[in-house]
Amino acid sequence: xxxxxxxxxxxxxxxxxxxxxxxxxxxxxxxxxxxxxxxxxxxxxxxxxxxxxxxxxxxxxxxxxxxxxxxxxxxxxxxxxxxxxxxxxxxxxxxxxxxxxxxxxxxxxxxxxxxxxxxxxxxxxxxxxxxxxxxxxxxxxxxxxxxxxxxxxxxxxxxxxxxxxxxxxxxxxxxxxxxxxxxxxxxxxxxxxxxxxxxxxxxxxxxxxxxxxxxxxxxxxxxxxxxxxxxxxxxxxxxxxxxxxxxxxxxxxxxxxxxxxxxxxxxxxxxx
Numbered sequence: 001x002x003x004x005x006x007x008x009x010x011x012x013x014x015x016x017x018x019x020x021x022x023x024x025x026x027x028x029x030x031x032x033x034x035x036x037x038x039x040x041x042x043x044x045x046x047x048x049x050x051x052x053x054x055x056x057x058x059x060x061x062x063x064x065x066x067x068x069x070x071x072x073x074x075x076x077x078x079x080x081x082x083x084x085x086x087x088x089x090x091x092x093x094x095x096x097x098x099x100x101x102x103x104x105x106x107x108x109x110x111x112x113x114x115x116x117x118x119x120x121x122x123x124x125x126x127x128x129x130x131x132x133x134x135x136x137x138x139x140x141x142x143x144x145x146x147x148x149x150x151x152x153x154x155x156x157x158x159x160x161x162x163x164x165x166x167x168x169x170x171x172x173x174x175x176x177x178x179x180x181x182x183x184x185x186x187x188x189x190x191x192x193x194x195x196x197x198x199x200x201x202x203x204x205x206x207x208x209x210x211x212x213x214x215x216x217x218x219x220x221x222x223x224x225x226x227x228x229x230x231x232x233x234x235x236x237x238x239x240x241x242x243x244x245x246x247x248x249x250x251x252x253x254x255x256x257x258x259x260x261x262x263x264x265x266x267x268x269x270x271x272x
Contacts, residue, residue, distance in 0.1 A: 007048075009222050010047060010048050010074075012216075012218055012219040012222065013050075013219060014050045014053070016210055016212065016216060017050060017054070017119065017120070017147075017148055017210075018050075018053075018054045020148065020209055020210055020211070020262060021054060021147050021148065021208050021264060022147075022206030022207070022208055022264045023058070024206070025145060025204060025206055025264055025266045026055060026058040026145075027058075028266060028268075029115070029143065029145055029266060030058070030059050030060055030061070032143050032268060033059065033061055033114055033115060033143070034061065034114060035060075037061075037062070038061070038062040038063065038064055039059070039061045039062070039063050039064070039115060040063075040064050040066070040111070040112075040113045040115075041055075041056075041063055041064065041066065041113060041114065041115045041117060042066050042068060042109055042110070042113035042115070042116050042117070043065055043066065043067050043068060043117055043118065044068050044102055044105070044116065044117070044118040044121060045068070045069055045102060045118050045119075045120075045121040045124075046065075046067035046068055046069045046074075046075065047069055047071065047074045047078065048074045048077045048078050048081075049077065049078025049079070049081060049082055049095070050119060051118065051119040051147065052065055052067065052078065052082055053081075053082070054119075054147075055117065055145070056093045056095075057093075061092070062092040063092060063093050063094070064094045064095075064096075065082075065094070065095040065096070066096060066098040066109075066110045066113065067079065067095055067096065067097050067098060068098045068099075068100050068102065068108055068109075068110075069097075069099065069100075069102075070099065070100065070101050070102070072097070072099050075097035075098075075099060076097065078097070079095055079096065079097050082095040098110050102125075102129075102180070103129070103180060105133060105136070106132065106133075106136045109136075112140050112142070113142060114142070114143075115142065115143055115144070115145065116136075116137060116143070116145075117144065117146070117147075118146050118147070119146075119147040119148050120147070120148045120149070121146065121149070122146050122149040122184060122188035122265075123149045123150045123174060123183060123184055123185050123186065123188040124178045124179070124180065124183050124184075125178075125180050125183065125184060125188070126180050126181040126182055126183065126184065127182075127184060127191060128181075129180055129181075130184065130188075130191060130192055130195060131195055133192075134192070134195040134196055134199055134201070134267075135199070137196070137199075137201065137269050138199040138269055141269050141270040142269065143266070143267060143268055143269065144265075144266070144267040145264070145265070145267075146189075146192065146264070146267075147208060147262075147264045147265075148208055148262045148263075148264065149188045149189045149192075149262060149263055149264075149265070150174060150185070150186055150188070150260065150261065150262055151186050151188075151189055151190075151261045151262060151263050152171055152174070152185075152186030152187075152261060153209070153259065153260075153261025154167050154170070154258075154259065154260060154261065155257075155258070155259040156249075156256070156257075156258050156259075157256070157257045157258075158252060158255065158256075160245060160248040160249060160252070161241075161244070161245065162241050162242065162244065162245030162248070163245070165231070165235065165238060165241060165242070165245070166227055166228075166231050166242065166245055169230065169231035169234040169235045169238075169242075170227055170230055170234075171185070171186060172234050173231070173233065173234045174186055175187070176234075189263040189265050192265055192267075193205060193265060196267045199269075200269075201268065201269045202267070202268040202269075203265060203266070203267055203268070204265070204266045204268070205263055205265050205266075206263065206264045207261070207262070207263060207264075208262040208263060208264045209259055209260065209261050209262055210258070210259065210260040210262060211257075211259055212256075212258040212259075212260070213256075213257050214253065214254050214255060214256065214257075217253045217254065217256070220253055220256055220258055221250065221253060223258065223260075224246065224249045224250065225246070228242060228243075228245070228246040231245075
């Protein structure tokens with residue numbers, strides 16, 4: 001993804017992500033973490049820090065966040081914007097960049113955290129990587145909160161010719177090979193939940209769907225263009241239909257409504 005596009009994408013999606021997330025899981029999580037000391041949080045694939053900005057103010061404990069990512073430019077941005085104006089007098093929260101390759105999990109962790117968390121990550125990882133995360137949580141008794149994993153549900157209105165073709169191509173693309181290997185894609189939350197339960201870990205799941213309307217036209221445009229590119233790569237034989245779909249969708253931005261299904265998952269090991 002080009003750097004300029006990536007930065008714009010992350011900026012536009014952050015308020016939508018925060019609105020979609022399940023606040024009650026944050027409340028449950030707050031009760032699981034130590035209340036008598038600073039808690040250590042490992043944010044996997046932290047990127048520009050959206051997960052930090054959402055979750056940290058919702059946890060009452062003093063916190064130290066290790067922002068783990070391979071992209072040092074995004075990590076620098078995350079650390080620079082972490083306090084923000086609203087946290088100017090809040091000394092509870094400290095964040096630092098921890099450049100590392102997530103493929104090296106759990107060796108990429110700086111010690112043993114009190115919490116593992118990530119946003120918009122699980123659909124990009126492999127089943128083998130997910131199993132390592134589950135095993136680590138079980139062995140070290142670490143709760144985990146994974147937000148905004150796509151689950152394959154899509155709804156576009158008004159309908160146009162090509163919607164079904166695009167949806168099928170996108171689902172296939174999401175299950176394709178990403179940086180880590182064959183991605184879990186829309187099966188990510190189901191697979192992760194099953195793995196946690198098999199290790200005796202309690203799982204709570206919530207919907208965290210994007211509900212995009214005309215007021216999110218800029219984000220819709222990037223989303224549609226991204227889907228177009230992915231569908232073209234998946235179905236080069238249907239390029240003409242896919243290009244027509246793109247033009248039709250962009251013409252409808254002033255009335256378009258898109259639902260993108262996501263789920264949040266909280267894993268609770270060592271519950272008495």
